[in-house]
Amino acid sequence: MNTPGRFRPRTPAVAGLGVLALVATVTAGPVAHADPSPAGSGRAAAPALRPATAAEWGTNAYLASIRHDPRALQSFFKRLPKGGDLHNHLSGAVTPEYLIAQAAEDGLCIETATMTAVTAPCKAGTRPAADARHDRAFHDALVRAWSMQDFPADGNGHDHFFDAFGKFGEVTWRHRGKQLAQVANTAAAQHQFYLETMVTPASDGAKKLADAVGWDDDFAALHHKLVAGGRLDRVVAEARREADATDEEFRTTAHCGTDRAEPGCRLPVRWISQVSRGSAPERVFTQMAVGLRLAERDRRFVAINLVQPEDGETAVRDYRLQMRMLKYLRTVYPKAHVTLHAGELWPGLVKPEALKFHIQEAVDVAHADRIGHGVDLVHEDNWQRTARTMAARETAVEVPLTSNSQILGVRGAEHPFQTYRAFGVPVVLSTDDPGISRTDISHEYAYAARTYGLSYPELKDLARASLEYGFLQGADLWRGNPTRDGYRTVDACRGVRPGSPAPGAACRRLLDSSPKAAAEWRQEGAFQRFERSFGH
Template structure:
């Protein structure tokens, strides 16, 4: 996709509305649909983003579509990735230049309100996207779309394959933004972890995050780490990525974590993640498409054996051509999970979300079970209104209130199905 006018050898994207064959060519190029065996799913997946980037400028319209799908999938909360103030961050990084002294580098970014200028640009972008979303989803009309009732938060993504100055600037922008605007909650790293620059600078990037967390202690951190397999990178690159993300950068969630058993002393790493409550986000379809890892080769059961919190994710549902229900179905069919185990995966997804406030659960994990806080111990979601003390707890804590809604939905589903199975 490129901006108009269409040049020689190109045609309007609108032709896809009437030309089914043309539409299928686009979908195959922009996603994993019908991707042929024997070719690199890794390369095709990551190449799609450069192809459809021009079509993603209307963030609010895209969010309206995604939000409706999320609600239809019985989800109550969404965190999704965005690159805030991309142009402003690039200009700022280029103007300041890299400084290996990270504290000095940060001071240069902040000096004269330069970083705050980028934050303000990101806020304006978010305001425009919110307005476009509400208009597209008809949120202020008598018949709003289902997505209007969804709580949505943004995670600022950092292009890990970029120059050191741009990576650090994007990190600082995302963390400063998370402390200034409640719509933004965290920072993550994107792009191939096995890229030349990403591999070369991986330890440096973890130290960057470690330093910035001292400056922005309220910003949250979830990191794509360990999206690697033998043969994709040198053996030594499989031994430390998850560990550095957890122990150096201080990640609260790990995305993918596929190379767990190749990490040095991986059992101790898993115990550390379990003790700290560091969750791993598992996108089965993505791991199979990109890395060719599935079934018993996937560390899903290894994480669970060691008590690491596990949540299911879609990675990029548009590119993978799946939804979250597909991932739950895969978990059931592949690993023989019971209804209760699937239910706990869904609970963990909210328990480890970056929602404001305290949890509904005094003890919440698949290993220990989910036991409500004292204020809500006698209340039954979906059966009766919460007791006064519980109602106050829900009113004061968005996380607990969202988890209550999920429990009420479970109760309704179980009544309709005649009990859990």
């Protein structure tokens, strides 16, 4: 696990305004860095600048002053308002300690050779998970098997990371509401205002339906078979019943609606439906249809995403087919959102030809609203055109820096974080699987600030972007393209300081009618309080 360490301001050799260079202006959007493209081809124009407020300048100066003080930096980044987490897998977000306790409560067993949770009774080669309550060595071995704790820096982080899901999988499907309570409480404690988390709805029902229908390369005909006789709707209903049970368990666990309500009760949460990209085509198509139909019929669900290793044999073989599936299904379900793991690849992980098109196909064929990871951008054919397309469409990229470091070994200048920003692509920081990674969103912001020399206003706009490009329903607080033009309120709230407790009648109507604008307004109020604490 990477630790925050020191905050290093950007040196004068790097174009853009860093922590010590900020005086009269700060970047409103992406930072103009040294040309990110080979031989200077296809470079985006430098972004416009906006005036820094006195409070932003003071906060930025404070951040520079504590760059050698790890304890002060930790406090700063924990208290920093950090928008929403848009790339979060629920089962991978829960801490392994919590999963071990759940395994013990449910009477599960552990295969000692692989540290995999299995059902009781405990047979030869297994032992009760409850043994971890009093056997510290056993407990710690489980934590290491179910996370990146103590994983060697030169080890195969990719395999260890993904294998963890199979080891604790018997635990996570049982108490989704309890797990959500832990994850939501953590997000609220980290000063976040929204959470999108990924689950696989009605997994068994979707598999049974797919197997019953079989494959048909005529997508329209295949979809017709799925919906015939109400079969797809029965799976969607199963998923909604699962969500109801999860909601009830969450509210009970977090004491929502009582005088002991935990912080997560106040956090807007939306679900993204996972699709297992390593499955047979008929199962992939069916899971896509279930997730998209859910997103149009239940406000708790907002989008779908393809999961499992992108470098897997089936995932690579069927990638273009799956993008075509999405292209068709988006015409059937135009109101649902799509965000895609795309470009979670690196040279040596797959054959060179597999590095050339994944992000481009996700953008141009599947018309994804957001991209997750996007690490191999500059290895794709005509990647500059893809980056410009993403900027023009405001197709945001979800960046979990620690995950990219642990799984792919990609960090620092190798990561396209600054390249996306230079091209005007919206960038949002995220956690991915913080329980496995042994990290949190505060660490991601500290990591980005230290590694790329970001100023406080740049961090502030990253946090704003993570709400602006979320799928929370309602009208935006910001007008136009805020990544390109800066964060300016819509007409209803013009002339009122964002986050003010007295927004005025027109602005109040917007906030009352839009969960998204309301979350953004709450964050602006938190920025005001944060800057009063650190900006003097």
